[in-house]
Amino acid sequence: MDKQPTTSAERISIPQYAMALAHIASLRSEDPFRKVGAAALDFDNRVVGTAYNGLAPGFDAPVGFWDNRDDRQKFMLHAEVNLCSLFKRGEVKLIASTTMPCTACMQTLCAYGIQEIYYGEVYHESAAPEIAETYGIKFEQITDYPLG
Template structure:
């Protein structure tokens, strides 16, 4: 029996993390592994920790978007610069998240869903970061 690859493993972890998102429209999860492929952290998109959304908050997707914390930003809050080799995210990082991942020294980024409004591919090329789509990973369903 062969083991799954590290990118597929990390993507499965990111998928499970996404299940914790309270966002009814877009559930994004992320996982960070260190240079020994140990899990450092998992995170998901949502509101700031401890904040309870007021009634009707989730009804207007456009109005609430500026308050949402992206999974990658939440993830970066859980580790130090240079501590993480790779990040897997269920969605390609947006431009700002890609810039943040670069600032934290992440060298490999894997994602499942394409995000066309992102400059992530161009940023990855400039900084020599591996950015790769992974769509085949284990899930329970």
């Protein structure tokens, strides 16, 4: 049976596509309390990379490490930081993150010249909306995407 071609009306948007990729990346997080994923797309909307929050590569957490969220939080690398390790400044147009970037991650994204940021969950302790407005970065919550 031949499948009918997808029409542009049925095609998901680039932000939805990026958010779905970020969601899939979040499933790799080892953090039992908060799983965050992120995806980066270049100026042709090609995927540059995906990342998730977790520990530094090669670090094996000792027994009991995950038991106390406050104690282990300082060792966690945020998804956005892990993502920025995959590209150089000016190579990426947009990122999508399953959670709004924290203030420090938003500052990092600004330093990398990101022009558009899409996020799923709101993070109330972040100055990201104000930073985005100041620097003229498109900043938008996306909750309607595949897997979301």
